[in-house]
Amino acid sequence: MKRREFITLLGGAAAVWPVAARAQQPRRVPVVGVLWHAASAEEEVAFSRPLKEGFTDLGYVEGKTIVFLERYPAEEKERFDAYAIELVGLKVDALIAGSVPAAFACQRATSTIPIILVANPDPVGLKLVSSLARPGGNITGLSAMAFDLAAKRVQLLKEAIPALSRVALLVNPSNPNDANRLISELQPTADRLQVSFEAIEARTPAIERRV
Numbered sequence: 001m002k003r004r005e006f007i008t009l010l011g012g013a014a015a016v017w018p019v020a021a022r023a024q025q026p027r028r029v030p031v032v033g034v035l036w037h038a039a040s041a042e043e044e045v046a047f048s049r050p051l052k053e054g055f056t057d058l059g060y061v062e063g064k065t066i067v068f069l070e071r072y073p074a075e076e077k078e079r080f081d082a083y084a085i086e087l088v089g090l091k092v093d094a095l096i097a098g099s100v101p102a103a104f105a106c107q108r109a110t111s112t113i114p115i116i117l118v119a120n121p122d123p124v125g126l127k128l129v130s131s132l133a134r135p136g137g138n139i140t141g142l143s144a145m146a147f148d149l150a151a152k153r154v155q156l157l158k159e160a161i162p163a164l165s166r167v168a169l170l171v172n173p174s175n176p177n178d179a180n181r182l183i184s185e186l187q188p189t190a191d192r193l194q195v196s197f198e199a200i201e202a203r204t205p206a207i208e209r210r211v
Contacts, residue, residue, distance in 0.1 A: 031068075033068075033070075033071070033090065034048070034069065034070045035071050035073065035080065036048070039072050051118075075101070077101065080104070084105035087109070092113065103139075110138070115139045118142060122147050147181055154167075164195055165195060166196050167190075167196070171201055183197065
């Protein structure tokens, strides 16, 4: 074999070997960080179970083809921020925000890692995304449209119970702005239908006090 032919052959082989080596390497398992809101896995099971079942339906096997790094901040702002920063530092492939405080913490922690919202009540109003049609940035997910549908819910209640005149409204005092906006959205329709609301704070399953 001539020297030029040998060099050409060697160069071609050098270009192929790395490709073959990469093909033989095991595929990287995606890592998803989940920032919940409660204090333990037991308290979040009603939400974590369907989340993981959804991934299972898509063909993922937890621990083998996908890894979940879950954090439980117990509704403490400092923990939300600390855990969000920790998950970003672990270089997760995506972040799932299980509550509004979790969404804000993730937003503060990263502008590059994808953040998925779980039934967020008002991502546009909370300035998490630019719009529902074009969220922009690194945040996407589901909107519960809690505020947009508030008036309709009052109307449906009145249609179902014509004699309805008084309704208890459970609000989370940890998110006073959400509660105030919800009441403001409800009030015009409630006044028109002659339905009054009594707001009751419920930070935990046990009712704390009336507002």
